[in-house]
Amino acid sequence: MRLDTDLKVTVVARTVDDAAGEAFDKGAKLLGLPYPGGALIEQHATRGDVRKYVFPRGIPEKADLRMSFSGLKTALRYQLEKMSDAELAADLPDLCAGYQHAIIEQLVAKAGAALDRGVYRSVGLSGGVANNRTLRQRLTNVALQRGLPMLIAEPKHCGDNAGMIAFAAWADRDLPTGTAAAPAPSLTVEET
Numbered sequence: 741m742r743l744d745t746d747l748k749v750t751v752v753a754r755t756v757d758d759a760a761g762e763a764f765d766k767g768a769k770l771l772g773l774p775y776p777g778g779a780l781i782e783q784h785a786t787r788g789d790v791r792k793y794v795f796p797r798g799i800p801e802k803a804d805l806r807m808s809f810s811g812l813k814t815a816l817r818y819q820l821e822k823m824s825d826a827e828l829a830a831d832l833p834d835l836c837a838g839y840q841h842a843i844i845e846q847l848v849a850k851a852g853a854a855l856d857r858g859v860y861r862s863v864g865l866s867g868g869v870a871n872n873r874t875l876r877q878r879l880t881n882v883a884l885q886r887g888l889p890m891l892i893a894e895p896k897h898c899g900d901n902a903g904m905i906a907f908a909a910w911a912d913r914d915l916p917t918g919t920a921a922a923p924a925p926s927l928t929v930e931e932t
Contacts, residue, residue, distance in 0.1 A: 752854045753805035756798075760843050761869040763809035767816050767839050771832065781836045782872050788837025793819060795842035802853045812842050840874065848878045855886055866893040 758766065761778060768777015773784075795815050798808025816839055820828065828835070847869075855863065863883035869875060870893055883890040 752858070753807065753850050755807040755809060757808050757810040758813070760809060760847055761867060763813060763843055764840075764869065766813050770813065770816050770820055771828075771835065776868070778869065779871060781840050782874065784833045784836035785840040785874070788833030788835070790837045790841040792831070792834035793838035795838050797842055797846045802849065805850050805854055807846050807850055809843065809846070812839070840872070844872070844875045844878055847875060848882055851879060852882045855882065855888070860888060862889045862891050864891040866898060868898055870898040871895050
């Protein structure tokens with residue numbers, strides 16, 4: 741999303757199906773992990789090998805900024821159907837690592853592609869998925885590579901849409917001088 745100087749928000753990328761956080765939670769359910777499952781996937785992934793289970797990326801073309809996570813969940817389900825309970829238990833860290841990697845790499849690749857197409861003053865990250873430490877680090881690297889400040893909501897503020905809205909207002913105060921925006925309750929969102 742881009743906030744123009746005339747206070748118009750433009751959506752530059754979106755998912756065509758599930759949100760990334762939803763993909764984490766639905767993947768966790770398939771893996772037998774309780775809700776909310778994103779944090780548990782991350783926890784198991786820290787002990788896993790991202791190369792053991794390679795999951796697909798929806799819409800991998802850089803020219804297309806849309807994302808898709810439904811095929812990823814289906815690929816996880818098909819993988820799990822081939823495994824015994826003992827194999828699942830033994831390979832849970834590797835499955836989580838590969839699954840998490842597929843979600844994060846899609847987000848990071850699309851964010852980088854979007855940043856390369858326009859002029860931006862910062863990169864922001866909020867919402868429940870912003871609690872993921874790997875995503876926080878990877879997206880920070882993308883911002884730093886482009887010389888942009890990275891604005892990340894504190895974990896205690898990541899979790900629901902109200903938190904994301906509050907973060908947007910909070911992050912605005914940390915922008916470089918002359919880039920702050922005044923509140924605009926009637927702000928519209930347009931598609932590119």
